[in-house]
Amino acid sequence: MELLTLFGRSDYKARDLQLFNDVEQHDLDIITKTLSASCVMLVNAGQAVISAHTTDNRLYIVLSGKLEVVSNEHNGSTSTNLQYSVGECVGELSVLDEEDQPHTVIAVERSELLVIEADTLWNLIDNVDGVARNLLRLLSFRIRTTNALLRRRHKVGEFYRQMSMIDGLTGIQNRSWLNSQFPQMIEHAHATGNSLSIIMADLDHFKEFNDKYGHIVGDDAIQSAAKILNSTLRPTDFAVRFGGEELLVILPDTENQDCFTVAERLCNKLEQTSIFSDTRRPLPHITASFGVATLADGQDLSSFIEAADAALYRAKNAGRNRVSF
């Protein structure tokens, strides 16, 4: 930064600066006098005004140009879109609490800054009520802005968290979702005594289907099967892509026989639905086999899934396209 002149010798007026807005003429005279020996500095575009993690107990007020906060996370500087325009100030927190600067602030364009040393600012706070009031207003504005930013970040984080739990091919829940939610469902069922049933579904002769029609068409088939499952369930049920062509349906508050009935409905619907594909070739209907299990007293997650797998195995052995306990 290059020293241009002193504030008292420049054409800039204290009343045009946010921190000194709306103060009495008498107070404005004190402010002007106090700031007369403060420096007006020049900073070029891209140059740092404040460096992160340094103690810089000075307040900077933008007299011309524009400043911007940049984030130094992940070893690179990225824009935060948090900018300071003419009249606005930056660095007040470090003056007040004497802590390190959390962020780097750079000049977006060639800018002139009024630099107020900590002693001078404290002098103004102690002697001019209007400055103390404006500083409080500024701090509450900063808190609100930070809170809004945190809320937005939380929302974006939650969006990505949800997305990471959805299977890319079918749009139904994936294994990550299962790992994070299923243990709690089992715990809840044990704690409340409510029944919890699952259906493990596996497409029949799918290797043959893939070999004959290709993997892309195979993907279409998995998509269709997932869609059918998902659209046939209650809003409280969940469809999960358990593995390649294996889908798991979770039915809370459902007894074994009711679960069997749901599985039969799914089995029939899948058998009757044709698979659509871009190839415009007629495709055979696909079928799946279904294994049903209901959570037993004290049963843990893996043996619950194993029970459904064993039932699925029996359905496959009994000729496929059917449901088995």
Ligand SMILES: Nc1nc2c(ncn2[C@@H]2O[C@H](COP(=O)(O)OP(=O)(O)OP(=O)(O)O)[C@@H](O)[C@H]2O)c(=O)[nH]1
């Ligand atoms: N297109 C496609 N195929 C998949 C996907 N995931 C798994 N598969 C295929 O699904 C087939 C499963 O074959 P197998 O486990 O031998 O079982 P199957 O041929 O369906 O025979 P049964 O289950 O005994 O009726 C394999 O060929 C896998 O490559 C996928 O995401 N897309």
